[in-house]
Amino acid sequence: MAVAVTVLACIGASLVLIVGAPFVLAHGRWRFRFPRLALASWYTAFLGGIAAAALGLVNSMAAVAFSRDAPTGPMGGWFASTVLVVVGWGGLVAVGGLVALVTTRFEPLAATDRALHQQMALVAACHPSTRVRGVDVTVVPFDRAFAMSIPAPSNRVLVTTALERALTAVELAAVVEHERTHLRQHHGVIAQLAQLNRACTPGLAGARYLERTTRMLVELIADDAAARRLGAVHTANALVKMAHLAEDESLTLRARRLVDASNRHAPSRRRSPLAVRVQG
Amino acid sequence: MTDKSDTPAKRSRGELENEVMRALWRAGAPASAKEIQATFEHDATPAITTVLTILDRLHKKGSVFKAPAAGGGFVFSAAQSESESAASTMVSALVASSDRSAALLRFAGQLDPRDVEALRAALEAD
Numbered sequence A: 001m002a003v004a005v006t007v008l009a010c011i012g013a014s015l016v017l018i019v020g021a022p023f024v025l026a027h028g029r030w031r032f033r034f035p036r037l038a039l040a041s042w043y044t045a046f047l048g049g050i051a052a053a054a055l056g057l058v059n060s061m062a063a064v065a066f067s068r069d070a071p072t073g074p075m076g077g078w079f080a081s082t083v084l085v086v087v088g089w090g091g092l093v094a095v096g097g098l099v100a101l102v103t104t105r106f107e108p109l110a111a112t113d114r115a116l117h118q119q120m121a122l123v124a125a126c127h128p129s130t131r132v133r134g135v136d137v138t139v140v141p142f143d144r145a146f147a148m149s150i151p152a153p154s155n156r157v158l159v160t161t162a163l164e165r166a167l168t169a170v171e172l173a174a175v176v177e178h179e180r181t182h183l184r185q186h187h188g189v190i191a192q193l194a195q196l197n198r199a200c201t202p203g204l205a206g207a208r209y210l211e212r213t214t215r216m217l218v219e220l221i222a223d224d225a226a227a228r229r230l231g232a233v234h235t236a237n238a239l240v241k242m243a244h245l246a247e248d249e250s251l252t253l254r255a256r257r258l259v260d261a262s263n264r265h266a267p268s269r270r271r272s273p274l275a276v277r278v279q280g
Numbered sequence B: 001m002t003d004k005s006d007t008p009a010k011r012s013r014g015e016l017e018n019e020v021m022r023a024l025w026r027a028g029a030p031a032s033a034k035e036i037q038a039t040f041e042h043d044a045t046p047a048i049t050t051v052l053t054i055l056d057r058l059h060k061k062g063s064v065f066k067a068p069a070a071g072g073g074f075v076f077s078a079a080q081s082e083s084e085s086a087a088s089t090m091v092s093a094l095v096a097s098s099d100r101s102a103a104l105l106r107f108a109g110q111l112d113p114r115d116v117e118a119l120r121a122a123l124e125a126d
Helices: A002-025 A035-069 A078-126 A161-166 A169-184 A187-200 A205-230 A232-246 A249-265 B013-027 B033-038 B048-061 B082-097 B113-125
Strands: A129-132 A135-140 A147-150 A156-160 B064-068 B074-078
Touching (some): A035 A187, A035 A205, A078 A156, A078 B082, A147 A169, A156 A161, A156 A169, A156 B082, A161 A169, A169 A205, B013 B033, B013 B074, B013 B082, B033 B074
Parallel strands (some): A135 A156
Antiparallel strands (some): A129 A135, B064 B074
């Protein structure tokens, strides 16, 4: 009976974490002030839910497998035996189905990424790169202001000449540091995990929240890292200029967030509204 | 008997533009529409009006420079070298692909409008 209760508790915990936690974590201003904590909370809930489900399944299967050796063991009572058998066998079928689903959904995503890495390798081979704090930065002639990070195996930051012309040297360094943070903290892998999760469970609101929130939080985390290294003003100015070039208002909001955070941490006598404006 | 699929009329607009660009790169110097037309193979030569239309389209796209010729008319030259153009095409493909892959993260990240509104509300509440 104790094992059955444990199994049910694991399944309950799994449901709470995977299905319920997103509805809590998706709200509140704290997410924008502490994006690293928010991202860690999301993935603790997500991975914890999976671990709880796995633990429940293992317990159930073990109880079913070993029950005939213990006449007074956990199979006493119809309720306990029903729970263990249903969860044990049902769980096996579910795991098998999940493995098949993940494999089916993963392959097209992996194929897209392989093609992208091949394209990136071609681009990198044709253009000069410089090494910036452990990461290759490739500048390519392109008339759109653009910067992106490409994870392993490419492990590279790509910047266009249009962006190079639009920013000052320190602002460009802030952009590179932002992209470098994505690589160093494996944000691409985290984003892919969220994408795969949504592809496997498209009907689950929690899966959609996780993917959406991951995309937002990794950008805020990278903004903060760039601000810590190059200064909030330079990073905010880079964001504001990109907002103008890309006609993307969210970048202006990200800049304002950095300035507000900088003001909060500054001594009160030095606090003043930082004028963030497009230069030139 | 000529295979109709090889006649200029059957080639797509994109193919003809590419052939005109290749002709300009091979020329290595500003060339008139007639000179460009002459570089096409005899059985695949487009009409001079077609060549002029394509050059006009490429000029509007910024792929081709147009300058008055000494004896009247115009001469045309490629705005980018062949390698620059190839690189630009590769980068365009990469940029377009970044929309499909979660692994590629862009500085101007595509935030969901609901998250943008939530961020705005959070900033205004602070």
